[in-house]
Amino acid sequence: MSTAVLVIDVQQGLCEGEGAAHDVPGLIGRLNTVTARARSAGVPVLFIQHESGPGYLEHGTAAWQLANGLQHAPGDLRVRKTTPDSFLRTDLADHLRALGVRDVVVCGMHSEFCVDTTTRRALALGYPVRLVADAHSSAGNAHLSAPQVIAHHNATLANISSFGPRVSLVNTADLRFD
Template sequence: MKTALLVIDMQQGLCEGEGRAHASDEVIARINQVAASVRAAGAPVVFIQHESTSGYLEHGTREWQLADGLEVQPGDLRVRKKTPDAFLNTDLEALLKARGTEELIVCGMHTEFCVDTTTRRALALGYPVVLVADAHTSAGNAVLTAPQVIAHHNATLTNISSFGPRVRAVNSADLIGTAPGASAQ
């Protein structure tokens, strides 16, 4: 099965300061390991960047840039988006179709917004999803801590069956060295 890795919104402005996402340095390290494994298997790595029209996360600003420590290679792909859905008004779906992608590996931030929305949209479009259970993160909110948000989404997204394709939550260590699309449990 042809696979692509989606790295969602791992941007500098979300990895620093007061609103810094939980364990972002550790998440970046895990994403780097998964991305290296995906590249070694010849599958594409797609970095998705959220942007606003002005202010915070404005295109080209320091905060909009991919996070420090994230390993990006010249052959990696990039998609710019303006909503939590990485497919909405972007060329992501066309990019995946052109490469014959049949399955997605998803990681990044923020779990309860862009990771959740993009994962659900991928299911609706017919893509099975491997959610990297320890490589998506959140800053938390007034009701749930970041680890609670992450655990909740690992459980919730894997229980959605109405789309047909399913989500499997797999830890990064179980994906490293595994050919994309193989059954890592």
């Protein structure tokens, strides 16, 4: 297998309440489309879950669980992480090596944190990245709305050339696994 899908931090605690990411229902629908297409093509799907200490995405709590409505299958893999970098101190690289992965599709939350950091690290490790431009999200911040953060990261990540491998942007409707 040469491709894998990384679904980053789409967890219940990031999908509800005051700090909820932008357009959670739409995002989950697009993610379900991406992962269903991947599974149909025999492409592995890896769900990456962030965990912190008590009170915020604590392992095993309701907030730590995959988001309501996000479809997952028994063959999907799970990776636990504690930093914005899905590779740092995790078994993600081992999984990708074992699966023979040469490039990754990235989607999830939050655009400016874990999606950005994991994308850059994947490039540094030699993986070309297809960033699903309409399947990552943010809660925004005091300076930029969530749609602005998403657009900024699409533009920024797609313009990085110094790693060698590149980021290509693809919308959910155009994503193929042939």
